[in-house]
Amino acid sequence: MVSRKEVAKLAGVSEATVSRVLNAAGPIKEETRRRVQDAANQLGYVPSALARNFARSKSGHLGVVMPYVPKAHLFSAYFFSEMLSGIGSKARDSGLDLLLLFRKPGEKMDYSGLFRQQKIDACIILGARDDHDELEALKRLQEEGRPFCVMNHHFAGQSFCEVDADHVEGSRTAVSHLIEQGCKRIAFLNGPDIYSNSTERLKGYRTALQDAGIEYDRELLLEGNYSRRSGLEASATIAGRLNDIDAVFAANDRMAIGVMQGLRELGLGVDQFPAFIGYDDSDVAEMAVPPLSSVRVPFYEMGVLATSKLIPDPLERISALELTGCASIRELLSTELIIRASSIRQ
Amino acid sequence: MVSRKEVAKLAGVSEATVSRVLNAAGPIKEETRRRVQDAANQLGYVPSALARNFARSKSGHLGVVMPYVPKAHLFSAYFFSEMLSGIGSKARDSGLDLLLLFRKPGEKMDYSGLFRQQKIDACIILGARDDHDELEALKRLQEEGRPFCVMNHHFAGQSFCEVDADHVEGSRTAVSHLIEQGCKRIAFLNGPDIYSNSTERLKGYRTALQDAGIEYDRELLLEGNYSRRSGLEASATIAGRLNDIDAVFAANDRMAIGVMQGLRELGLGVDQFPAFIGYDDSDVAEMAVPPLSSVRVPFYEMGVLATSKLIPDPLERISALELTGCASIRELLSTELIIRASSIRQ
DNA sequence: TTGTAGGCGTTATCAC
DNA sequence: GTGATAACGCCTACAA
Numbered sequence: 013m014v015s016r017k018e019v020a021k022l023a024g025v026s027e028a029t030v031s032r033v034l035n036a037a038g039p040i041k042e043e044t045r046r047r048v049q050d051a052a053n054q055l056g057y058v059p060s061a062l063a064r065n066f067a068r069s070k071s072g073h074l075g076v077v078m079p080y081v082p083k084a085h086l087f088s089a090y091f092f093s094e095m096l097s098g099i100g101s102k103a104r105d106s107g108l109d110l111l112l113l114f115r116k117p118g119e120k121m122d123y124s125g126l127f128r129q130q131k132i133d134a135c136i137i138l139g140a141r142d143d144h145d146e147l148e149a150l151k152r153l154q155e156e157g158r159p160f161c162v163m164n165h166h167f168a169g170q171s172f173c174e175v176d177a178d179h180v181e182g183s184r185t186a187v188s189h190l191i192e193q194g195c196k197r198i199a200f201l202n203g204p205d206i207y208s209n210s211t212e213r214l215k216g217y218r219t220a221l222q223d224a225g226i227e228y229d230r231e232l233l234l235e236g237n238y239s240r241r242s243g244l245e246a247s248a249t250i251a252g253r254l255n256d257i258d259a260v261f262a263a264n265d266r267m268a269i270g271v272m273q274g275l276r277e278l279g280l281g282v283d284q285f286p287a288f289i290g291y292d293d294s295d296v297a298e299m300a301v302p303p304l305s306s307v308r309v310p311f312y313e314m315g316v317l318a319t320s321k322l323i324p325d326p327l328e329r330i331s332a333l334e335l336t337g338c339a340s341i342r343e344l345l346s347t348e349l350i351i352r353a354s355s356i357r358q
Numbered sequence: 359m360v361s362r363k364e365v366a367k368l369a370g371v372s373e374a375t376v377s378r379v380l381n382a383a384g385p386i387k388e389e390t391r392r393r394v395q396d397a398a399n400q401l402g403y404v405p406s407a408l409a410r411n412f413a414r415s416k417s418g419h420l421g422v423v424m425p426y427v428p429k430a431h432l433f434s435a436y437f438f439s440e441m442l443s444g445i446g447s448k449a450r451d452s453g454l455d456l457l458l459l460f461r462k463p464g465e466k467m468d469y470s471g472l473f474r475q476q477k478i479d480a481c482i483i484l485g486a487r488d489d490h491d492e493l494e495a496l497k498r499l500q501e502e503g504r505p506f507c508v509m510n511h512h513f514a515g516q517s518f519c520e521v522d523a524d525h526v527e528g529s530r531t532a533v534s535h536l537i538e539q540g541c542k543r544i545a546f547l548n549g550p551d552i553y554s555n556s557t558e559r560l561k562g563y564r565t566a567l568q569d570a571g572i573e574y575d576r577e578l579l580l581e582g583n584y585s586r587r588s589g590l591e592a593s594a595t596i597a598g599r600l601n602d603i604d605a606v607f608a609a610n611d612r613m614a615i616g617v618m619q620g621l622r623e624l625g626l627g628v629d630q631f632p633a634f635i636g637y638d639d640s641d642v643a644e645m646a647v648p649p650l651s652s653v654r655v656p657f658y659e660m661g662v663l664a665t666s667k668l669i670p671d672p673l674e675r676i677s678a679l680e681l682t683g684c685a686s687i688r689e690l691l692s693t694e695l696i697i698r699a700s701s702i703r704q
Numbered sequence: 705t706t707g708t709a710g711g712c713g714t715t716a717t718c719a720c
Numbered sequence: 721g722t723g724a725t726a727a728c729g730c731c732t733a734c735a736a
Binding site for chain 3: 359361362363373374377381405406408409410411412413414
């Protein structure tokens with residue numbers, strides 16, 4: 013490995029000067045700059061990021077915590093990959109590298125340890141669980157003043173930095189659309205309420221009903237676990253009450269598709285289907301039969317936003333402060349209802 | 359940050375001794391060990407991975423290069439997430455962290471630079487392109503003796519370390535199955551032949567035909583780009599020749615589903631569909647209507663394998679050498695045909 | 705405009 | 721068994 017020292021020697025300058033040239037820092041005589049550049053090129057010198065980070069005592073890494081995804085694919089890979097792309101895009105602009113951290117099944121994450129080991133300078137948590145250990149780990153991070161951001165989940169009663177989509181409004185819009193289509197008995201296949209997303213969606217669902225003067229009926233509430241299979245299972249219930257149900261709103265696309273599949277297996281044709289709306293607008297939505305209306309969530313943008321909250325661009329930060337006076341703790345991005353054939357009643 | 363020095367002082371030993379205790383290296387008197395442990399606990403000392411890596415001049419990172427995935431989702435996130443999980447699982451066992459590297463649109467990757475910057479100790483390339491720059495970059499890596507592994511692509515004429523699935527056999531099996539189902543005119547919607555996978559699949563397709571004594575007909579070959587949309591577009595051609603085509607073998611699930619969609623939009627019912635087989639057995643296969651038969655590719659295991667080729671477990675390495683005499687350069691894992699309704703003719 | 709020198713927190717190699 | 725003490729390659733005052 014060719015080091016700065018050799019470049020310095022060849023160029024006939026001190027090591028400090030080599031650094032100044034390569035970091036474009038401080039005033040440098042043009043001729044010196046050239047000599048150093050030439051020497052560096054000639055030797056094929058590349059500064060060691062490792063040594064640099066060490067000297068600055070920064071890892072240079074943005075940690076990204078991925079949820080544990082069991083073989084029984086509960087979640088779609090879709091939105092993790094979208095968020096990752098957003099995070100990666102912004103991180104690259106900031107000169108940060110992404111350190112991928114996989115959560116293990118039962119394991120409680122030692123977020124603080126990752127910082128203390130100097131593995132990461134900041135952290136984005138994608139698969140936050142709302143349990144005791146997780147909460148404690150995050151509270152500790154906050155006490156220690158570590159930069160971190162939780163995506164896609166809200167910890168009630170905390171003031172963590174969080175980035176999410178507005179699922180209340182997203183669900184309200186979806187259900188309102190169903191109502192506009194003439195649906196009155198709208199089943200809601202939600203996810204488990206350990207996810208804040210689920211309770212938010214329920215809220216939006218109820219708001220839409222209320223706005224339309226439709227009474228909320230607990231009997232129309234079903235719970236799945238965001239897997240296709242759980243939608244398949246829910247389909248039995250739905251099929252048995254098809255005279256009482258004219259629409260299905262599912263908390264994600266996979267469950268919606270599971271329900272469709274189940275109905276189909278029971279011999280129902282598309283023309284006998286209730287109206288359907290899914291959630292996430294993942295890639296499977298447009299592959300469904302019929303194509304599934306869905307609430308689009310800006311996962312990519314959420315990734316970008318989360319990253320910039322941790323690594324604020326100096327310029328942005330200034331203008332943000334000028335505009336708002338402070339950075340808000342929790343930010344919600346808007347969703348968009350994508351209407352396809354599944355929700356159109358004619 | 360509490361450092362080793364403070365622990366040493368509190369424990370009344372030298373820094374070297376602290377390291378010995380914490381690294382469980384060298385002989386240590388039990389009492390000393392306890393004193394050090396206590397001091398470390400009391401101070402909440404956590405060794406800095408950054409400093410450690412620097413001192414060892416190893417980054418401690420396994421780089422994973424992700425392909426550029428444009429908004430027009432050419433590929434499914436599915437197999438990248440599967441491979442990543444496999445890689446992550448094995449890397450964690452080896453004490454390596456994953457550094458995620460996103461390829462940018464036109465950018466030619468400077469793989470060698472990543473090593474010379476000491477950002478990574480080894481590298482797995484997921485989205486290899488078969489162009490000149492890429493090849494040069496990889497050849498350079500090899501010349502420099504860097505540990506790297508290409509996944510899912512074969513560079514002809516090179517002896518890179520590669521991990522892939524046996525797509526010749528996977529395709530042969532799929533097409534043979536179609537033939538067993540009585541199909542004789544099997545359209546093949548392949549991907550572009552810049553991907554070695556595509557040419558391998560074609561080979562398998564032809565082999566199956568030959569085995570069955572069916573003549574190969576170039577007219578039955580269609581080319582898409584692995585996107586659902588390209589399947590949609592191909593469906594026009596297929597629909598126009600449905601009297602001459604009794605099955606469609608697609609090089610991935612998304613294209614197969616695109617074709618189904620296209621046919622459906624043209625008013626064809628499932629009973630008029632040709633037999634279908636897709637490839638990858640991604641999560642969308644079982645969501646298709648009808649459920650799509652597909653060739654399952656062990657992406658997770660491929661990730662594990664690629665990682666262990668780079669970071670051989672000492673024990674495994676020994677036994678492998680005993681068995682084979684050397685590690686093979688290119689390894690192929692077997693695929694498995696998953697039969698669902700789409701390919702059953704009764 | 706450039707050089708000097710201390711420090712970053714380990715590892716690893718000697719001595720004792 | 722344990723303690724000194726060079727590296728490791730770079731950054732960053734502080735001097736000159």
